[in-house]
Amino acid sequence: MISKTTIDQVYETARLEEVIGDFVQLKKSGSNFKGLSPFSDERTPSFMVSPVKQIWKDFSSGKGGNVVAFLMEHEHFTYPEAIKYLAKKYNIEIEETERTDEQRQEADERESMYLVSEYAQKHFAQMLWESELGKAIGLSYFKERGFTEDTIKKFNLGYCLDQWDGFTKAALEEGYKLNYLEKTGLTIVKHDGQNPNNPKTFDRFKGRVMFPIHSMSGRVLGFGGRILGNDKKAAKYLNSPESDIYHKSKVLYGIYYAKQSIAKEDNCYLVEGYTDVIQFYQRGIHNVVSSSGTALTPEQIRLINRLTKNITVLFDGDAAGLRASLRGIDLILEQGMNVKVCTFPEGEDPDSFAKNNALEDVQRYLEEKSQDFIQFKAGLLAQEAANDPIKRADTVRDIVQSISKIPDAIKREIYVQECANIMKVSEGVLFSTLAQMGKKVASDTAKKQQPPQTAFDVVKNDAPEEKVDVQYLLERKIIELLLLYGDEKQEFEDLVLKENEKGDLILEPESIEAKVYEKIYLDLQDDEIELANEQFRNIYYKLIEALNQDTNFTINTFLSGLDQPLVSEISSILMEEEKYVLHSWERKDIYPKEKKKGVAQLVSETILTLRCFLIKKRMTSLQEHTKESQQDHRETLEEIMNYLQLNKLLNKKLNRVLS
Known part of the structure; x- marks a missing residue:
């Protein structure tokens, strides 16, 4: 631990x-x-x-x-x-206490799979650098591709020996369980019905150079393996199968190495293969990722969208590849992102182009040759349509279909204008086509969502009317005040209930100085009020204890000792108001009163309001009791009258008019 x-x-x-x-x-x-x-x-x-x-x-x-x-x-x-x-x-040395056998057993399955994957990455790297076959076959291949030793080590590239179960045996000898080797897909297990206790095992990636696939945080999720032999029956590239830790549709190769550069450059280059990413990175262009040979998915696009709104898709001149790329472009547009396309000269791909050109030349080419998607698509489809008017009409419709995917109305209009210029079609026709497409999508969506309705059905709205939970909001406010100002000293005006000369109850103000948490705790204690919401109650007692014991109370240290559900609830309480805060008022010479300056009043009003709410709740309960019971109600009615008088006094203090 x-x-x-x-x-x-x-x-x-x-x-x-x-x-x-x-x-x-x-x-x-x-x-x-x-x-x-x-x-x-x-x-x-x-x-x-x-x-x-x-x-x-x-x-x-x-x-x-x-x-x-x-x-x-x-x-x-x-x-x-x-x-x-x-x-x-942050380069902090980890001190660990001795773990018990029970704690070791509690290591969850996902962690075990991560550990197996990390071991596999180290094993394949070791085979590449230290075994004779690894150096002769795997290392030679990478060097022939133009990768330097530093690059090979940077991307943790490796080699799986061409043996049936060399890796599996090594992993088992190191104490890794066959169960997790099978679940990560590193080992293929064939169970023998006649001998179930002795299954046959095979290395999935035998005889392949290995490309570890990392998560955004750098954990090894799976592998891509390229075969180097001439076996025509075997797939050239083989990926890890889907597992609890590896979902290929949600992963981008190279994202771990590229994330900071993507955010900094505010652009992401999207390529097809592992070697494209590595070659670009080695050349000095780091904001590059690959979809690892799979069709681009919305999840992968959203991964990039967290870092930048701009994607430049890089393709070689292969016609089939360009055709397939159009589907990916539409997906990118649907996510509200800006997309450009750059194609390389015939016979070149991102890998070879980066390998054979200097950094400045590659950067210049990308800058000059990157086209907006509309220009790229129009150019590509216009070539195919040539002088055939029917094909040309289909091309225009195809381009408008892509434009319809864009969520931003202004961008859609600009792209329609650009399409009209390129394809020599009037803007009016294109806008009309776009509107028709929009209506069709809306109609189809409505049909899917609308349940079948028979003739003369009476539609009734059974949705219950939403009621505001006043007590919940007040208890939430108490937690917020404790979190933000609990340790601060404030001057409070306390209210003491006394009888005047006429025998009437009055609230007499008394000034006291106390910390916010002391004031709240004592007031709730005096009234014997306990928070009704279980989660708030849990947070409340932990907060009071922490504020009472810790002289240097901070929210960060307080959160470090809580369970995740409580941490999530507290962050919601603290950040709710930030959503609506308007900044830089001072530039307009408007100086709103800081909330911090009215803390004492806010605390007092919150406690008073809670008291009023609970008094009203108690009176309602007593009134219902008198209706249900046939006994003498004089004592109950007297109690209700006392509560009414107290409620009137508290509301007067709160400047509220009671009907």
Whole structure:
């Protein structure tokens, strides 16, 4: 187990905005940062990061928390994995306490699969550099491709010996379980019905050079293997099968190495193969990723969308490849991204072009030859249509179909104008076609969503009327006040219930100085009020204890000791208001009153409002009791009258008029 000292040091050192910035493109928004949600498909940023509070909130999915919570949500890390990741990022030495056998057994399946994959990567690299066959076959191949030794090591390239079960035997000898070797797809297991305890095993990647596939955080998810022999029956490239940790439709090769450069350059080059990525990286262009030989998917595009809105798709001159690329371009447009296309001269691909040209020449070529998608598509389809008017009409319709995928109305109009210029068609016709396509999509969507309805059916709205849970909101506000101002000293005006000379009850003000948490705790204690919401109640007692014991209370350290559901709830409470904050009022010479300056009043009003709510609730309960019971109600009615008088006094203090 990781020691508490290490965990505390990680929380003190890690900067939330830096860590999240590795995965999401963040932009300054007042004192906070904003970005697109990494957990949902959105086009308007609702993901907020507070450097001051060191918490984040994703308003589209409802998730939130601290730096560790982000890694656990985004990378599916366990708590120890997240701590280790941060320790590595900030060069913190990890102190570990001895783990019990029971704790070792609790290591979850995903972690075991990650460990097997990481071992495989190291084993294949070792075979490449240290075995005679690895050096003669694998290393020679990589060097023939033009990769330097530094590049080969950077991308953790390797070689799987051409043996039936060489890797499997080595892994089993190291103590890795066959179960996880099979689940990651590294080993193929053939079970023998006659001898079930002694299955046959085969290395999936035998005789192949190995390309490890990493997650955005650098964990090994799977592998791509290229065969070097002349076996025509074997696939040239072979990927790891789908597993709990590897989903090829959600992974981009090279994203781990490219993420910072993509965010910095605000552009991502998308290529087809592993060697395209490596060759570009070696040449000095780092913002490049590959779909690993699979058709581009919305999940892969969203992965890029977290880092930039701009994609440049790079293709060789192969006609079939260009045709297939058009489908990928439409997907990119649907995600609201800007897409350009760059094709290479005949006989060249991104790999060979980067290998045979200097960095400046490659950069110049990419800049000069990258076309907007509309120009590329129009040019490609116009060549095919030639002088055939029917084909030309189909080409125009095809281009308008792509334009219809764009969610932004202004962009759609600009592209229609450009298409009209290129294809020599009037804008009016194109806009009319676009509108027809839009109506058809809307109609089809409505048909899918609308349940079948028989004639003369009476449609009744059974949706229950939403009611505001006043007590929930007030308890939530109490937690917020404790989190933000709990340790601050304030001057409070306390209210003491007394009788005047006439015998009437009055509230007499008394001034006291106390910390916010002391005031809230004592007031709730005096009234014997316990928070009704279980989660708030749990947070409340933990907060009171922490504020009472820790002289240097910070939200970050407080969150480090809580379970994930509580961390998420607290981040929601703290970040809710940030969503609606308007910044830079001072530029307009408007100086709104800071919330911090009215803390004492806000605390008092919240407690008073809660008292009024609970008094009203108690009176309602007593009134219902009198209706149901046949007993003498004089005492109950007297209690109700006392509550009415108290309620009137409290509301008067709150400047509220009662009917």
